[in-house]
Amino acid sequence: xxxxxxxxxxxxxxxxxxxxxxxxxxxxxxxxxxxxxxxxxxxxxxxxxxxxxxxxxxxxxxxxxxxxxxxxxx
Amino acid sequence: xxxxxxxxxxxxxxxxxxxxxxxxxxxxxxxxxxxxxxxxxxxxxxxxxxxxxxxxxxxxxxxxxxxxxxxxxx
Numbered sequence: 373x374x375x376x377x378x379x380x381x382x383x384x385x386x387x388x389x390x391x392x393x394x395x396x397x398x399x400x401x402x403x404x405x406x407x408x409x410x411x412x413x414x415x416x417x418x419x420x421x422x423x424x425x426x427x428x429x430x431x432x433x434x435x436x437x438x439x440x441x442x443x444x445x446x
Numbered sequence: 447x448x449x450x451x452x453x454x455x456x457x458x459x460x461x462x463x464x465x466x467x468x469x470x471x472x473x474x475x476x477x478x479x480x481x482x483x484x485x486x487x488x489x490x491x492x493x494x495x496x497x498x499x500x501x502x503x504x505x506x507x508x509x510x511x512x513x514x515x516x517x518x519x520x
Contacts, residue, residue: 399480400479400482401478401480402477402478403475403477403478404475404476404477404478404518405475405517406473406516408474414517414518414519416518431518431519437518440478440518442480443478443479443480443488444488444511444514445505
């Protein structure tokens with residue numbers, strides 16, 4: 373769940389992804405970074421309310437896709 | 447297309463949204479901020495490659511939804 377450096381995305385920022393759907397109500401915003409020359413996989417980084425903690429989410433997980441869909445429609 | 451302050455999202459960050467689909471290949475990443483107590487509308491902010499310029503996108507626009515879907519699947 374930790375992130376490496378928060379540089380200009382010169383490499384993947386996620387080491388592992390958070391699978392706990394319980395964090396859903398605590399998500400303040402998400403950042404989506406498509407696969408690029410520095411990182412082969414697209415990454416989704418959620419910032420949590422209150423703590424401002426950054427957590428990586430699995431772009432393939434259905435619940436993550438739903439969260440993002442809902443965030444865009446409200 | 448300008449953004450107000452980049453504070454802790456204490457208000458809406460977007461004044462207007464970019465409707466030019468041409469910016470699509472230039473998007474390095476997107477940030478999705480759901481409606482919250484400070485801003486009634488969900489906001490999508492794209493960061494462009496190279497310049498790092500931040501541009502607001504319309505969450506309702508079909509091309510924006512497609513861009514985000516594609517970003518998550520690669």
